[in-house]
Amino acid sequence: MxxxxxxxxxxxxxxxxxxxxxxxxxxxAASFRKPVMLYSIGKDSGVMLHLxxxxxxxxxxxxPLMHIDTTWKFREMIAFRDAIAKQxxxxxxxHTNQDGLARGINPIASGSALHTQVMKxxxxxxxxxxxxxxxAFGGARRDEEKSRAKERIxxxxxxxxxxxxxAQRPELWNxxxxxxxxxxxxxxxxxxxxxxxxxxxxxxxxxxPVVPLYFAKPRPxxxxxxxxxxxxxxxxxxxxxxxxxxxxxRFRTLGCYPLSGAVESTAATLPEIIAEMRAAxxxxxxxxxxxxDEEASMEKKKREGYF
Amino acid sequence: MTxxxxxxxxxxxxxxxxGSVDDGKSTLIGRLLYDSQLIFEDTLAAIAxxxxxxxxxxxxxxxxxxxxxxEAERQQGITIDVAYRFFATPRRSFIVADTPGHEQYTRxxxxxxxxxxxxxxLIDARKGVLTQTRRHSYICSLLGIRDxxxxxxxxxxxxxxxxxxxxxxxxxxxxxxxLGFRSVMPIPMSARxxxxxxxxxxxxxxxxxxxxxxxxxEVDVSQDLGARPFRFPVQWVNRPNLDFRGFAxxxxxxxxxxxxxxxxxxxxxxxxxxxxxxxxxxxxxxEAGQAVTxxxxxxxxxxxxxxxxxxxxxxxxADQFAGHLLWMDEEAMLPGRxxxxxxxxxxxxxxxxxxxxxxxxxxxxxHAARRLSLNEIGFCNFSAGQAVPLDPYAxxxxxxxxxxxxxxxxxxxxxxxxxxxxxxxxxxxxEHFTVDKAARAALTGNRPMVLWxxxxxxxxxxxxxxxxxxxxxxxxxxxxxxxxDNIRHGLCRDLGFTAEDRxxxxxxxxxxxxLMLDAGMVVLCSFIxxxxxxxxxxxxxxxxxxxxxxxxxxxxxxxxxxxxxxLYARAQAGEIRNFTGIDSPYEPPENAELHIPTAGRTxxxxxxxxxxxLRAAGVAV
Numbered sequence: 001m002x003x004x005x006x007x008x009x010x011x012x013x014x015x016x017x018x019x020x021x022x023x024x025x026x027x028x029a030a031s032f033r034k035p036v037m038l039y040s041i042g043k044d045s046g047v048m049l050h051l052x053x054x055x056x057x058x059x060x061x062x063x064p065l066m067h068i069d070t071t072w073k074f075r076e077m078i079a080f081r082d083a084i085a086k087q088x089x090x091x092x093x094x095h096t097n098q099d100g101l102a103r104g105i106n107p108i109a110s111g112s113a114l115h116t117q118v119m120k121x122x123x124x125x126x127x128x129x130x131x132x133x134x135x136a137f138g139g140a141r142r143d144e145e146k147s148r149a150k151e152r153i154x155x156x157x158x159x160x161x162x163x164x165x166x167a168q169r170p171e172l173w174n175x176x177x178x179x180x181x182x183x184x185x186x187x188x189x190x191x192x193x194x195x196x197x198x199x200x201x202x203x204x205x206x207x208x209p210v211v212p213l214y215f216a217k218p219r220p221x222x223x224x225x226x227x228x229x230x231x232x233x234x235x236x237x238x239x240x241x242x243x244x245x246x247x248x249x250r251f252r253t254l255g256c257y258p259l260s261g262a263v264e265s266t267a268a269t270l271p272e273i274i275a276e277m278r279a280a281x282x283x284x285x286x287x288x289x290x291x292x293d294e295e296a297s298m299e300k301k302k303r304e305g306y307f
Numbered sequence: 308m309t310x311x312x313x314x315x316x317x318x319x320x321x322x323x324x325x326g327s328v329d330d331g332k333s334t335l336i337g338r339l340l341y342d343s344q345l346i347f348e349d350t351l352a353a354i355a356x357x358x359x360x361x362x363x364x365x366x367x368x369x370x371x372x373x374x375x376x377x378e379a380e381r382q383q384g385i386t387i388d389v390a391y392r393f394f395a396t397p398r399r400s401f402i403v404a405d406t407p408g409h410e411q412y413t414r415x416x417x418x419x420x421x422x423x424x425x426x427x428x429l430i431d432a433r434k435g436v437l438t439q440t441r442r443h444s445y446i447c448s449l450l451g452i453r454d455x456x457x458x459x460x461x462x463x464x465x466x467x468x469x470x471x472x473x474x475x476x477x478x479x480x481x482x483x484x485x486l487g488f489r490s491v492m493p494i495p496m497s498a499r500x501x502x503x504x505x506x507x508x509x510x511x512x513x514x515x516x517x518x519x520x521x522x523x524x525e526v527d528v529s530q531d532l533g534a535r536p537f538r539f540p541v542q543w544v545n546r547p548n549l550d551f552r553g554f555a556x557x558x559x560x561x562x563x564x565x566x567x568x569x570x571x572x573x574x575x576x577x578x579x580x581x582x583x584x585x586x587x588x589x590x591x592x593x594e595a596g597q598a599v600t601x602x603x604x605x606x607x608x609x610x611x612x613x614x615x616x617x618x619x620x621x622x623x624x625a626d627q628f629a630g631h632l633l634w635m636d637e638e639a640m641l642p643g644r645x646x647x648x649x650x651x652x653x654x655x656x657x658x659x660x661x662x663x664x665x666x667x668x669x670x671x672x673x674h675a676a677r678r679l680s681l682n683e684i685g686f687c688n689f690s691a692g693q694a695v696p697l698d699p700y701a702x703x704x705x706x707x708x709x710x711x712x713x714x715x716x717x718x719x720x721x722x723x724x725x726x727x728x729x730x731x732x733x734x735x736x737x738e739h740f741t742v743d744k745a746a747r748a749a750l751t752g753n754r755p756m757v758l759w760x761x762x763x764x765x766x767x768x769x770x771x772x773x774x775x776x777x778x779x780x781x782x783x784x785x786x787x788x789x790x791x792d793n794i795r796h797g798l799c800r801d802l803g804f805t806a807e808d809r810x811x812x813x814x815x816x817x818x819x820x821x822l823m824l825d826a827g828m829v830v831l832c833s834f835i836x837x838x839x840x841x842x843x844x845x846x847x848x849x850x851x852x853x854x855x856x857x858x859x860x861x862x863x864x865x866x867x868x869x870x871x872x873x874l875y876a877r878a879q880a881g882e883i884r885n886f887t888g889i890d891s892p893y894e895p896p897e898n899a900e901l902h903i904p905t906a907g908r909t910x911x912x913x914x915x916x917x918x919x920x921l922r923a924a925g926v927a928v
Binding site for chain 2: 173177
């Protein structure tokens, strides 16, 4: 992903964010026994991975990538994931909650809340425990959601991956407190201070590949709860009288396809996406069905161990 | 104010807002986001719903709800943590640290201030300069913020009065004269209605200065770090293969180019910069703020924590220094107690040797203090476990800022700012004598060690230690017993039983035990020593294996029943205060080398167990 030739000079604010993120990523490599980088395939993960490659050049990042696969991601996401892992030459771990799979948990019949709890949150905790990771990078940004605005860059998790918003460590200067005991861990958010605009500007400036689902194209969709859901495979049951129609749509955020709402758009290039975003009247998470379950739902999910 | 595509010179400004909910701080930030059209329709719909549930503005949308994130805060209607907000104009991107204003949240404000280069201090136009305004300004000044906006808010509620505004500004400027600010920009505004926030208000025709956003876009907050002495704290050694050895880190200040001579700050070893490596190719030069990887022309010893500097601009390298300390932990800071310090990329034990004074954050008066409690600020002397490169915080944050971490809970407990190194650190050197501990021990056939008996008053520590010492003595070992009661008659007779004094008592005993250990003796120490932190401190003074912790585990009920000196009876009657087990805590050891439960056993039996374990450990008795 890192081009061998010097790229065009970044504008000062992006250069500053880039340097800050690289320092955070290096700090984890220097301070923890066994870190891992969560890779969720989206644009934020792509930027985070690119920054990790930059941080350790000319070497490789000294940690693996890990994807929590619910088995309900868009097919194009999985293809993109495997291609990127091969291209960057890093180890990619893929974990699925087999117990949840055996219980038949899925986003359609089980509902988004249970599906997220079992196939994402529980799966993540299983995978972290299985490998004994003591630090995990995530691509979350503070501008995404209100309870994230108060998240630390180095976020302490107690035994069982618990998060107590009232007992967070004060974080001053860049003097991160990386000390933990056995059974405790740290979640690290190198993109904390980036905004959605910064991420797209950086993708454009550094010419990073992104999943084609971000670009508008005619796709088979059905209208549900006021948003367009893509019929990515035969597992999406159609309601009586419901037939998929081809619409020019794209996605602002990516997740499990039955839970990711598409927006109608003609933006088929990066500059068009950026122009559309700057004129947008709704937040990027609006297409995410998992956040609107109840007030403060993100805070609740984070307490339970969600990223 | 809709942001266009980011131009090439788009910059980033980090600022914080100080004020309490009553001043309209959250409303101001909500206004900034709202006016910069960063509030999306779905967010606004959620806020409108919440306004009816939690809001304080009746039927209007309560903009403050945009920024009060955690559920607990919204229910209580206060901002208890630091939240980071983002907005952009065509000229700059902004990161706002939204911090609470009440005195009990001083630590949160300091956290926000540590990463900011400008502060917006809110003043309620109806109330003027208050105690909290002074507190906020002082903390900003302490954390090194040099540019201030005085937002005289709620100007609509004083009928947009120029006279009121002028009076408040006059009061503020007088008060802030000694705080070292470079610029102070007063702006009359109404966050609720938007006057002079992004749009010039028609209600204040007498005001000719910029709007808040205009000022934030234009103010020069550059610290010109590139012109300061070169400081490169090594963060990570990059060795992907045998042919490459690079030192990764972020340039904290100054500039560097290949060929430049540098030295390792602590050792003074000289070398030259060979290459400045980045993923985008080698650089001809690099300056403050850039994350790079440096290679050197020589094989000098450099590791994480080292700082590369220029020979002519070496920082002080000291293990004792003075500086300000803001305490952030529920458990008070006690001088003498050992914490872990992080300064730059170095972690080392550190303790406060004395509090020169405590600063009252409301009046800026200096008071004597024996401890620092949560949110208190003191000017202290520090002693670190190793000599570290230091600059005054005002000159360089990378080598002047530090945190203290509790060694047991790992909580971030203190934030410190170096003022100056203490000269005595460089003048006092350890004398090295040729006859050392090993030589003295060889003469007597001793295995020197410190046996540290800890337990409640009346638990049997001294009795057991006495029997152990007799046995060792009979076996021809050189021994000495240090006992709490005896020490307090002499060496520590100036100390009482407060937590502060207990820490100092144990520190002195630890140092004496260390000298006797060095003299080649087996030292038996019997001290209640109720705090884990102090037992850990003594352990850390000595070489691994030289400290043997013996936990004399007698239940409090048994101690009270036994009460050999009648002390429990007096403590329970309220005649003795700070008595361990009664009104002062005992923290039992977690990993003592010897755990001796005494229930149902004779002191001889317990002593025999101690001796057995010593024999097993290779101490001939």
